[in-house]
Structure formats: structure tokens, C-alpha cells
Amino acid sequence: MRSLFSQFSIKVNDKIYLKNPDESELGKRIIESSIILIDELGIEQFTFRKLGQRIGSPESTIYRYFENKHKLLVYLISWYWCWLEYRLVFSLANIESPTERLERAIDVLTGDIEQDDAFEHIDEVKLNRIVISESAKVYLTKAVDDENKLGLFGVYKNLVDRVVVIIRELHPEFQHPHSLISTVIEGAHQQKYFAQHLPSLTDITEDGGTVQDFFKQMVFCMIVRSKR
Amino acid sequence: MRSLFSQFSIKVNDKIYLKNPDESELGKRIIESSIILIDELGIEQFTFRKLGQRIGSPESTIYRYFENKHKLLVYLISWYWCWLEYRLVFSLANIESPTERLERAIDVLTGDIEQDDAFEHIDEVKLNRIVISESAKVYLTKAVDDENKLGLFGVYKNLVDRVVVIIRELHPEFQHPHSLISTVIEGAHQQKYFAQHLPSLTDITEDGGTVQDFFKQMVFCMIVRSKR
DNA sequence: GCAGATGCGCAAGTAATACTATTATATTTG
DNA sequence: CAAATATAATAGTATTACTTGCGCATCTGC
Numbered sequence: 114m115r116s117l118f119s120q121f122s123i124k125v126n127d128k129i130y131l132k133n134p135d136e137s138e139l140g141k142r143i144i145e146s147s148i149i150l151i152d153e154l155g156i157e158q159f160t161f162r163k164l165g166q167r168i169g170s171p172e173s174t175i176y177r178y179f180e181n182k183h184k185l186l187v188y189l190i191s192w193y194w195c196w197l198e199y200r201l202v203f204s205l206a207n208i209e210s211p212t213e214r215l216e217r218a219i220d221v222l223t224g225d226i227e228q229d230d231a232f233e234h235i236d237e238v239k240l241n242r243i244v245i246s247e248s249a250k251v252y253l254t255k256a257v258d259d260e261n262k263l264g265l266f267g268v269y270k271n272l273v274d275r276v277v278v279i280i281r282e283l284h285p286e287f288q289h290p291h292s293l294i295s296t297v298i299e300g301a302h303q304q305k306y307f308a309q310h311l312p313s314l315t316d317i318t319e320d321g322g323t324v325q326d327f328f329k330q331m332v333f334c335m336i337v338r339s340k341r
Numbered sequence: 342m343r344s345l346f347s348q349f350s351i352k353v354n355d356k357i358y359l360k361n362p363d364e365s366e367l368g369k370r371i372i373e374s375s376i377i378l379i380d381e382l383g384i385e386q387f388t389f390r391k392l393g394q395r396i397g398s399p400e401s402t403i404y405r406y407f408e409n410k411h412k413l414l415v416y417l418i419s420w421y422w423c424w425l426e427y428r429l430v431f432s433l434a435n436i437e438s439p440t441e442r443l444e445r446a447i448d449v450l451t452g453d454i455e456q457d458d459a460f461e462h463i464d465e466v467k468l469n470r471i472v473i474s475e476s477a478k479v480y481l482t483k484a485v486d487d488e489n490k491l492g493l494f495g496v497y498k499n500l501v502d503r504v505v506v507i508i509r510e511l512h513p514e515f516q517h518p519h520s521l522i523s524t525v526i527e528g529a530h531q532q533k534y535f536a537q538h539l540p541s542l543t544d545i546t547e548d549g550g551t552v553q554d555f556f557k558q559m560v561f562c563m564i565v566r567s568k569r
Numbered sequence: 570g571c572a573g574a575t576g577c578g579c580a581a582g583t584a585a586t587a588c589t590a591t592t593a594t595a596t597t598t599g
Numbered sequence: 600c601a602a603a604t605a606t607a608a609t610a611g612t613a614t615t616a617c618t619t620g621c622g623c624a625t626c627t628g629c
Contacts, residue, residue, distance in 0.1 A: 132605095139606080155483040160586065174606060176588075249477050255383040257538045270541045289544040289555050295535060296528045303527055304520055310485045313498045316517040327517050334562050360576090367577080388615065402577060404617070 123199070123232070125191040128263045132178045134188070142168045143178055144192075145234040147185055152239040156186055156247050183254070187265055190248045193240050194268040196229070197221065201275060211282045218276045219332055222294075223301035223325045245302045273298070284336045293335060297328045351427070351460070353419040356491045360406045362416070370396045371406055372420075373462040375413055380467040384414055384475050411482070415493055418476045421468055422496040424457070425449065429503060439510045446504045447560055450522075451529035451553045473530045501526070512564045521563060525556045 122135055134140030146167045151159045159182060161172040179185040201221045208214050226241035252266065260266070273294050280290040287293075304324050307315040317323045350363055362368030374395045379387045387410060389400040407413040429449045436442050454469035480494065488494070501522050508518040515521075532552050535543040545551045 137605085158483065161588085162586080171607060171609085172587090173589080173608090177605080181587075246481050249481065252539060253474050253477065253534070255386065261539060266539060270539075273542055289551075291541070292532055292535075292543045292545060292555055295531065295542045296524065299531055300524045300528060303523065306481070307520075307523060311480060311489060311494060311498075313519070314501055314523045315520045317520060323517075327520055331559065331563060335559060365576085389617085390615080399578060399580085400616090401579085401618080405576080409616075 123192050123195045125188060125195055126264050126267060129184055129188045129191060129265060130179055131176075134178050139168075139170065139174070140178055141234040143175060143185075144189070145236075148189065148236055148239050148243065151186070151189070151243050151247065156182065156250060183251075183256075186243075186247060187251050187260070189240060190244060190251050191265065191268050192235070193237075193244050193248075194272050196232075196237070198268065198272045198275065200229075201272070211279055215276070215279045215283060215332065216329060218279055219297065219329050220325055222276070222298050223328050245306050248302070249299070280332075280336060287336055293332060297332060301328055351420050351423045353416060353423055354492050354495055357412055357416045357419060357493060358407055359404075362406050367396075367398065367402070368406055369462040371403060371413075372417070373464075376417065376464055376467050376471065379414070379417070379471050379475065384410065384478060411479075411484075414471075414475060415479050415488070417468060418472060418479050419493070419496050420463070421465075421472050421476075422500050424460070424465070426496065426500045426503065428457075429500070439507055443504070443507045443511060443560065444557060446507055447525065447557050448553055450504070450526050451556050473534050476530070477527070508560075508564060515564055521560060525560060529556055 127133065132140070134144050143164065147159075147164055150164055150167060154163070161175045161182060165172040165175055179188065201218060204217050204221050205214050208217060226237050229235075229237050252260075254260075273291060276294045277290040280287055280293070301324050304315050304317050304327070308317045308319050308324075317327065355361065360368065362372050371392065375387075375392055378392055378395060382391070389403045389410060393400040393403055407416065429446060432445050432449050433442050436445060454465050457463075457465050480488075482488075501519060504522045505518040508515055508521070529552050532543050532545050532555070536545045536547050536552075545555065
């Protein structure tokens with residue numbers, strides 16, 4: 114199984130980095146360790162100096178790969194969306210029924226994450242935690258418009274679009290497919306975060322499962338109901 | 342009209358500040374100017390030094406009111422939730438029908454914000470923009486649990502609870518009222534932000550109105566549908 | 570009307586952050 | 600084997616996020 118996937122690599126927009134971390138051993142160690150460190154410290158406390166100490170390289174070396182820590186975060190989050198899209202495509206392969214396709218799509222978007230052995234240097238479980246607690250900071254910045262022009266958020270849009278297509282199959286006149294899907298993706302993260310840290314803002318218990326049900330209910334109820 | 346409200350003041354948790362900015366002229370100027378500056382620069386570029394320069398006071402003076410800029414942001418966001426709760430209560434006064442109450446509640450949570458002359462030193466329109474683009478950063482921090490224990494997010498919970506009560510009136514068995522309302526509040530912010538900066542993630546056009554409709558549809562469809 | 574507390578301004582200082590630059594050395598490539 | 604490239608080692612800068620201490624003005628209670 115592994116040997117099949119080890120050929121693949123996830124391609125994110127090349128304006129995110131100065132030098133592709135995927136193409137060198139050091140680059141991979143930067144990614145591997147940054148996931149561990151950001152998960153541990155949060156992006157605010159994370160610094161290139163600390164990362165350098167962990168991998169035994171000076172911070173100036175890391176600056177040759179990424180302009181700053183924000184771009185590194187953009188890279189990690191983009192990688193995640195790319196990876197999720199590929200998981201989505203696999204999950205939908207050979208499934209005919211649009212209803213089942215949509216259901217499976219929501220499962221991928223809102224379900225729990227497991228380690229993917231195809232990418233040895235990436236801990237998807239930790240990366241998922243980073244996405245939950247840090248991904249919004251990627252676009253909630255004064256630089257959004259510039260970064261958007263460079264196409265840095267393209268992978269996220271692709272993912273949303275793939276699910277929008279399924280909704281259109283089921284209900285071509287539905288008015289807000291993009292809003293619905295982006296609400297599901299972001300909402301699922303929030304609800305999981307709330308369950309862990311601010312439980313009075315949610316009805317979801319920490320042991321998951323309900324998140325998927327809640328958003329499935331939301332999507333199908335909106336699509337079916339607005340159909341008449 | 343104004344004289345009636347000028348008696349009131351918004352009470353946030355007193356652990357947010359070191360010295361209540363509401364009780365001095367300088368404190369009010371700190372709040373007034375910080376809203377303008379944060380709206381302009383974003384929280385990352387905003388510093389107490391810049392704020393000090395704007396109000397003609399050294400940064401050390403501002404540190405006597407707030408521990409750091411994060412706490413100042415928590416103050417502003419808390420103030421906003423408090424203010425929104427009071428607007429909600431007014432909007433629901435004397436309305437009997439639970440359906441109409443819920444509809445009005447969603448209007449308050451997702452609708453556009455206008456200047457409230459009751460609070461002269463606060464520009465609610467700018468504050469609303471800050472809430473949209475910075476409020477998530479208040480809880481997406483490694484310090485959430487500590488700050489939650491201090492009760493810093495109490496005002497947000499109160500607001501959510503008020504709407505949960507209406508949902509329970511309409512449908513006592515509904516499983517996820519908290520999740521639904523927190524999704525509506527956060528989702529409305531996101532969709533407005535996307536409309537402005539990442540339009541391909543939403544179907545909402547910049548000139549609002551549709552946000553309210555989308556989330557009303559969501560809430561009513563979920564409550565009605567799950568009723569049978 | 571004065572003692573004491575409080576609030577603010579002023580000046581200076583510190584540690585950490587977010588970089589940038591320079592040079593030397595090791596490795597790869599042509 | 601020469602040239603290009605990648606990394607290490609070291610140092611340096613501007614800014615940020617604070618902290619400290621002192622002096623002056625004002626307000627508060629007696």
C-alpha cells in the first residue's frame with residue numbers, strides 16, 4: 114500500500130515558499146518539526162529560532178525556505194486542504210448515488226483524522242489540530258487580499274468547489290451551496306474546538322461523532338427543504 | 342432618547358482590565374482610539390506604542406489599564422457581545438410569538454450594525470468590523486482554558502443562551518441548540534468576511550441582506566424538520 | 570488647609586522577536 | 600576539477616512587549 118503512494122506528493126502554490134521544503138531532507142525536517150512545535154506552542158509562541166534549535170539549524174537557514182512564520186503556516190494549512198481533497202476524491206471513487214456522495218463528502222470534511230502513512234514526515238493528527246485552532250488566522254489578516262491575488266487560497270476553493278458540484282447535482286437551483294459548504298467546514302472545526310475548550314457554546318461532547326450528524330442534518334435539511 | 346441611555350454602561354468581567362477604562366476620560370480615549378487603530382491596522386500591527394502616540398500618552402500609562410493588547414481586544418469583543426445582548430433584549434421586548442422572537446434574534450445576530458449614539462466614545466460600525474476579523478483570535482489561543490476559568494467569555498455564553506431559550510420554546514427536544522446558534526453567529530461573520538475578501542467561498546454579495554436570509558433558512562429548516 | 574493616596578507623564582532599560590548580512594565550509598553538478 | 604549551491608556559524612539591527620522608578624499634579628478625607 115505505502116509503496117503506491119510514496120510516489121505522490123502534495124503540490125501547493127509555489128508562491129507560498131522561497132524554496133520547496135518537499136525537495137530536500139532539511140526541508141522535510143522543517144515541516145515535520147514545525148507541525149510538532151506549532152501544535153505544542155501555538156503559532157503565537159512558535160518562532161523560527163525555536164524551530165532551528167529543534168532541528169539543529171540556525172534560523173537563517175529556515176528563512177531560506179519561508180519568508181516568515183505566517184507563510185509557513187499558510188504552507189501547512191494548504192497542504193492539509195490538498196491532502197483532504199485527495200482523501201475526498203478517493204472516498205467518492207466509484208460511488209454513484211449523489212446522496213451517498215454528499216454524505217461521504219461531509220464525513221471527510223467533518224470527521225476525525227487518522228494518520229496517513231503515505232506521508233511519513235507529516236503527522237496528520239497534529240496537523241488537524243493545527244488546522245482547527247490556527248487556520249482562521251491564515252486569512253484573518255490585513256494581507257488577505259494580496260495573498261488571495263497570489264492564489265494562496267486556491268486549494269481551499271478547490272475543495273469547496275468539489276462539494277458544491279455534488280450539491281448542484283442533487284439540487285441545481287439551491288441558492289447558497291458555497292456558503293453552506295464553507296459554513297460546514299469552518300463550523301465543524303469550531304464545534305470541535307468549543308467541545309474541548311468552551312463546552313457551553315456547543316452540544317457536542319468531546320468524543321466526536323455528533324459533529325458529523327449535526328452538519329449532515331444541516332446540509333440535507335437545507336437542500337431538501339428548499340427544493341419545494 | 343440619548344439622555345435615557347446615557348445612564349447605562351456596559352459591564353464586562355472585571356478581570357479583563359487592571360483599571361476600568363469606563364471610569365476615566367483617559368480610559369475612554371484609550372477605548373475610542375484603540376477601536377479606530379485596530380480597525381485600521383489589524384491586531385497584529387497594533388501596538389500600545391502606536392496607541393499612546395495617538396492619544397498623546399506614553400505606553401506605560403496604557404499598561405496601567407490593560408495587561409497587554411490581547412486583553413484589550415478581549416475587552417472590546419466582550420463589550421460588543423454585551424451591547425448586542427442589550428440590543429437583542431430590546432428587539433424582543435413585547436414580542437409574543439416565539440417564531441417572530443427567533444426571527445428577530447437572528448436579525449440581531451446576523452444583521453448590519455448601525456452607530457448607537459448611547460455610547461459616544463464607541464464606534465459600533467468599526468467595532469463590528471473588528472469583531473468580524475479579530476474575534477476568533479480571542480479564543481483561538483493556548484490561554485483559552487485559563488481565560489475561560491476567569492469567566493472572560495461569560496458574556497458570549499449569555500448571548501447564546503438567550504437565543505437557545507427561544508429555540509427551546511419552539512422545539513423543546515431539539516438536540517443542538519447551542520451548536521446551531523454559535524454556528525450562526527460565527528458563520529455570519531465568516532460569510533461577510535468571505536464576501537469581502539474571498540468571494541469564491543460564499544454566495545453572498547457584498548451588499549448584505551442575504552446573510553440574514555441564509556441563516557434564517559438554516560435555523561428554521563433545522564428546527565422544523567427535526568420536529569417530526 | 571494639609572497629609573496621603575492616586576493617577577499620569579517622562580525617561581530609561583530589558584529581553585525577546587523578527588528579521589538581515591557576512592563569511593566559511595561542505596556538497597552537488599556540469 | 601571548477602563552479603554553483605546549500606548550509607552552518609556568527610553577528611548585528613529594528614521593533615515589540617513589556618518593566619521600573621521618579622516626580623508632579625490632583626483629588627480625598629479629616
